[in-house]
Amino acid sequence: MRPGGTVGYSLVDRRLWFTPSVSLRSNLAYELVLGDWVRGIDGSTPRTFVPSVFVTGNTDEGRPPSPPDPSFDDDVAPVLERRCGYCHGETRPYAGLALWPVERLDEAAARASVEWIGWRVLAPGSPERSYLLYKVTGAPGLVGERMPPRDPLSRDEAAALERWIALGASR
Template identity: 40%
Template sequence: MKLLFITMIGLLTACNAGNGENLDGQGQPLEPVIAEDITDDDGNEEKSTLLWIQDNVFSPICVECHGGANPAAGQNLSDLATSAKNLINVTSANANFKRVLPGSAQNSYLYLKITGASQAGARMPLGKPALSTDAINAIKQWITLGALVPPNSNISAQVNNSHMTTRQLNEHKSATLTLSFNQPMNFSSLASEQILINASSPTATWSISDENITLSVINPQTLKITISQLPLAVTQLKFSLNNNSISSIISIGGQLLDGNYNNVDGGEFNYEHNF
């Protein structure tokens, strides 16, 4: 059988549809981010990278206030790793926005701040001329492309963005989870049997067999996990990756995926979707 059916003794407790992660300012799911090449035709690094932004914006301009032992708003931009830790997927002073929401500049407080958007209060840098058009565009593009960090930069490898799409096909349905990572990953040793997926309804659970799981590497930063032949009765899916008893996902720089976002290499990544 492609799906192992297990009858439950009791009813499952209903779970919330989500906690607001990976939603835009209107509460709608963000589309998956497909990272693009960040070099120009001559192989030079373009401006839309965190490294360029750190060297040309954060360090020379922002650290005057956002640096040192007591950075303004607790947002330290002193160096590359510190900036990434203090910006990406971190809740801002306006709880409706992340400081940087990968894939969506318009829903990133940093971008709203430097463009003078009304939702973000006073424009930054405070009391100084606005950032140059090049700097603003670089930050916008960096966020839009997924807020990637340089490999081998001592920044934890993490999932930056996750997005689920579903389809109903006659007597079954399928689901595809797109995961965008903050840096290039090495998926060469990852196999479908190393990903734990459980499906459930209010009265039953199904364990998904690996023959119904397809892994698609879109690019080194983007992985798609597709499940086929799901019963129509399924109302919830739970994914578990980077369980070190089964397998580990590693960046091209050799870092274990920080699946639980504690800025320490390793840790299980979990994702839940309710239909």
């Protein structure tokens, strides 16, 4: 059976994930094989593809519920203001990148990254193509230092930002 599905990568958790397009039956062994369309950040392909074999559980409970979608006002804006606003605020934003107040965020989102050519600071719907997320997670391939430099975002703060970007980064 070749059901297909969605493959993604979490910069926060540093893991590849797969969501099948069909329900899997319990008590069966499945093999997941990624094709040659998988690319690294630099565009390279892996030298070998190692199949992952897994066995589904013995119940039909289904997937666990997804966490609630983050709210811009409750989950994202406070992080941007509190953790980014001092250096990337309106008056004299570091590197010319203002992330706060919220009105400046749209302007920043549309900007191309000066450190990674062809990337945007914030790519709605694509956290893996949003350089802002690389900066706040310290993910491999980062140019410069992790932000904020002295007190990195917590896992929950970064995860809310990642999920908000994945959902389209709407306000």
